[in-house]
Amino acid sequence: MSGGYMGKILWVNLDNSTIHEEVPDERLLRDFIGGYGLGARLLYERIPPGADPLGPENILGFTTGPLTGTLAATGTRWTVVGKSPLTGGWGDANGSGFFAAALKQAGYDAVFFTGIADRPVYLFLDDGRAELRDAGHLWGQDCYQVEDWVKAELGDDVEAACIGPAGEKLSLISGVVHHKGRVAARSGLGAVMGAKRLKMVTARGTRKVPMADPEAARALSKKYGKEITSGVGFADAYRTKGTPGYTPVGAVNGDSPTRNWGASVLAFPDVEPLEFEHLLEYRLERKSCWHCPISCWGTSQVEYQGRTVEAHQPEYESASAFGTMTLNNDYPSLIVANELCNRLGLDTISAGGCVAFAIECYEHGLISSEDTGGIELAWGDHESMNAMVEKIAHREDIGDLLAAGVERAAEKLGPESEPFAIHVGGQELPMHDPRFEPAMGVIYKMDATPGRHTQACQFLVPPGYESDRPGFGIDREQQEGRGRWIREACCLNHVSNVSGVCLFGYLSTHIPFVPEFLSAVTGQPFSVEDMVTVGERIANIRQAFNVRHGINAVTQPTPDRAYGRPALPDGPTAGITVQLEQMLGEYLEDMGWTQDAAVPKRDVLERLGLEDVARDLWD
Numbered sequence: 064m065s066g067g068y069m070g071k072i073l074w075v076n077l078d079n080s081t082i083h084e085e086v087p088d089e090r091l092l093r094d095f096i097g098g099y100g101l102g103a104r105l106l107y108e109r110i111p112p113g114a115d116p117l118g119p120e121n122i123l124g125f126t127t128g129p130l131t132g133t134l135a136a137t138g139t140r141w142t143v144v145g146k147s148p149l150t151g152g153w154g155d156a157n158g159s160g161f162f163a164a165a166l167k168q169a170g171y172d173a174v175f176f177t178g179i180a181d182r183p184v185y186l187f188l189d190d191g192r193a194e195l196r197d198a199g200h201l202w203g204q205d206c207y208q209v210e211d212w213v214k215a216e217l218g219d220d221v222e223a224a225c226i227g228p229a230g231e232k233l234s235l236i237s238g239v240v241h242h243k244g245r246v247a248a249r250s251g252l253g254a255v256m257g258a259k260r261l262k263m264v265t266a267r268g269t270r271k272v273p274m275a276d277p278e279a280a281r282a283l284s285k286k287y288g289k290e291i292t293s294g295v296g297f298a299d300a301y302r303t304k305g306t307p308g309y310t311p312v313g314a315v316n317g318d319s320p321t322r323n324w325g326a327s328v329l330a331f332p333d334v335e336p337l338e339f340e341h342l343l344e345y346r347l348e349r350k351s352c353w354h355c356p357i358s359c360w361g362t363s364q365v366e367y368q369g370r371t372v373e374a375h376q377p378e379y380e381s382a383s384a385f386g387t388m389t390l391n392n393d394y395p396s397l398i399v400a401n402e403l404c405n406r407l408g409l410d411t412i413s414a415g416g417c418v419a420f421a422i423e424c425y426e427h428g429l430i431s432s433e434d435t436g437g438i439e440l441a442w443g444d445h446e447s448m449n450a451m452v453e454k455i456a457h458r459e460d461i462g463d464l465l466a467a468g469v470e471r472a473a474e475k476l477g478p479e480s481e482p483f484a485i486h487v488g489g490q491e492l493p494m495h496d497p498r499f500e501p502a503m504g505v506i507y508k509m510d511a512t513p514g515r516h517t518q519a520c521q522f523l524v525p526p527g528y529e530s531d532r533p534g535f536g537i538d539r540e541q542q543e544g545r546g547r548w549i550r551e552a553c554c555l556n557h558v559s560n561v562s563g564v565c566l567f568g569y570l571s572t573h574i575p576f577v578p579e580f581l582s583a584v585t586g587q588p589f590s591v592e593d594m595v596t597v598g599e600r601i602a603n604i605r606q607a608f609n610v611r612h613g614i615n616a617v618t619q620p621t622p623d624r625a626y627g628r629p630a631l632p633d634g635p636t637a638g639i640t641v642q643l644e645q646m647l648g649e650y651l652e653d654m655g656w657t658q659d660a661a662v663p664k665r666d667v668l669e670r671l672g673l674e675d676v677a678r679d680l681w682d
């Protein structure tokens with residue numbers, strides 16, 4: 064390939080502080096593109112089955128895609144990969160901002176860390192040079208303090224991705240934070256960084272990402288820039304309000320889980336305070352990631368409990384996780400909850416799920432103020448909610464238990480607490496209710512990183528995607544056949560994700576956006592059909608990783624509440640039960656995975672060029 068890649072993957076051995084470069088194989092890039100595709104292919108063979116996610120055998124990677132740092136709109140994404148300590152299987156998490164472009168401009172497509180350092184360290188990638196440095200003085204600092212130190216001491220042009228106290232203390236719901244609020248949050252990979260004593264990765268550089276056909280890329284940039292500014296797909300929604308615009312919508316249409324998934328929207332006090340106009344009252348600035356024409360996010364400032372809090376505005380997921388989930392409609396407190404998670408290095412979705420779980424346990428007398436260090440938990444009480452976030456990050460009192468996620472907390476608190484622990488495979492579910500979109504129930508269960516909302520659903524397909532498959536449509540009563548379109552939609556999403564563009568760019572342009580840019584940038588012709596094939600290969604390598612690490616996604620339980628067992632008696636999704644078995648059977652058949660354990664079949668693996676994986680799983 065003649066463009067899109069810097070041609071270098073860095074391997075950092077933390078055991079002995081050695082660093083070496085590898086030139087990525089052409090076939091690896093062609094078959095897996097970048098991001099978590101490249102990561103899963105490399106780590107499938109390098110992380111041994113049974114490896115402790117927090118031990119030296121786990122490998123942690125920071126990856127980019129070929130469209131990252133190019134003229135492709137929204138080419139801002141970086142992905143953290145490794146074995147997840149939260150789920151015990153494949154882990155990946157995706158962040159935006161400026162870090163990915165800096166990583167490539169520094170000269171690298173990806174960097175992987177093996178082993179465990181004997182003291183806190185950070186990696187500095189400086190325009191083609193890589194150096195491991197002492198991070199003793201940063202250990203214990205929160206993500207805001209680290210970011211400020213980087214800008215003051217290393218330079219304003221240096222971008223950083225770091226962990227906070229939560230990652231240092233090995234919280235299984237900790238993430239990796241960049242720019243005080245662009246977070247690769249899911250899969251608990253902040254704890255892997257903490258276990259490796261790797262405080263942060265920093266990058267800066269002046270190198271340009273090569274493009275095979277810059278003229279064509281410029282023309283595409285114009286074409287798709289116009290699509291975004293003329294409101295194709297979700298473009299206007301992202302450009303005018305961003306995901307917070309959806310917060311009051313999801314709260315009433317049945318998409319946002321309410322009271323820890325246990326009630327309908329009728330239990331929520333009043334949605335009006337969550338209207339976007341109220342968020343604007345606290346807005347400091349509208350902001351954008353690196354060269355992104357959408358500019359979907361912003362920063363806020365509020366006075367809260369005598370403190371001036373400046374933070375990235377809470378995205379929909381964060382606002383709902385601390386809003387509808389806990390019956391809280393106080394916007395300033397949502398800004399603060401988001402700030403605390405970003406500052407301390409927690410995944411907002413999981414942290415919100417843990418707080419809601421704790422409130423319900425408290426309500427039912429399974430924990431008391433003795434366990435919480437004196438905090439009296441109650442629905443809608445945002446001060447106790449935010450106090451609990453700090454307890455989780457610092458692993459104090461019951462926060463120590465919750466820092467490992469709701470599944471492990473429920474194991475300790477006993478069977479009575481289990482119905483309140485809403486997760487699949489250990490990962491707390493995001494803020495899209497399967498009773499609202501039943502196919503989400505299959506995706507939450509079957510993605511290699513379970514409980515993920517960014518892998519496809521009826522609403523996550525770009526304009527121009529046509530499907531005549533049964534079940535493609537928004538009638539949630541019609542569930543039969545719905546499992547049949549998931550394969551294709553997920554495969555397309557995988558390629559968009561690993562190419563290095565933002566999901567919001569993918570959803571704000573017509574479907575050829577990604578393949579046309581891949582063709583122009585890499586010089587390798589790429590079609591929508593190729594997207595489906597490559598996406599299928601990526602889905603299979605992630606799934607094969609999980610099979611080798613002992614995970615059976617078919618027998619993995621799903622939480623009754625989220626799947627409508629029993630159905631809600633009222634609200635917009637009243638009476639809906641997710642027909643999981645039906646859709647799951649359809650999905651497994653389409654994927655060519657076994658019905659009893661979701662093992663990719665030999666012929667599927669061989670068709671995708673994964674003969675070595677076929678031998679591992681079937682010989």
Ligand code: SF4
Nearest residue numbers: 352355357359565567
């Ligand atoms: S759409 Fe938003 S999150 Fe995505 S790259 Fe642009 S500014 Fe960043």
